[in-house]
């Protein structure tokens with residue numbers, strides 16, 4: 397790390413190594429806080445990952461300031477992905493934790509462009525809510 401660099405980097409983290417140019421990637425956007433690059437295993441054409449340059453494992457670990465830096469850039473990055481690919485829709489997806497299929501332990505926001513007939517599908521079998529009031533109260537009370 398340079399003296400002026402305050403980013404948290406984890407030498408064992410694949411995305412930190414991408415940030416640090418030790419592992420190549422196809423960069424589509426970069427600034428001091430955020431990097432966006434092509435996913436190596438795209439679910440659809442134009443699948444992009446948006447990451448904070450500093451190392452944080454999951455969304456739950458993100459300082460509000462870093463979350464804000466990511467969120468601020470998502471609209472323009474989404475517009476660019478749609479414009480460049482000709483897609484007409486896009487999923488924003490964040491897998492957090494093993495149970496949620498997170499494979500890389502550096503939080504990343506998937507932008508997955510969608511076009512009619514692209515063949516990609518997220519299974520969406522809606523359930524029903526039991527004890528909505530108890531659940532609402534529990535979540536509400538847990539917010540710090």
Ligand code: 5GP
Nearest residue numbers: 410421434435436437438491497498499500
């Ligand atoms: P997760 O399941 O953790 O949300 O997804 C990790 C994503 O990172 C996957 O979509 C995978 O294709 C992508 N990925 C893993 N390793 C690399 C890599 O070295 N380079 C790039 N560009 N993408 C990667």
Ligand code: ZN
Nearest residue numbers: 409412451502
């Ligand atoms: Zn990292």
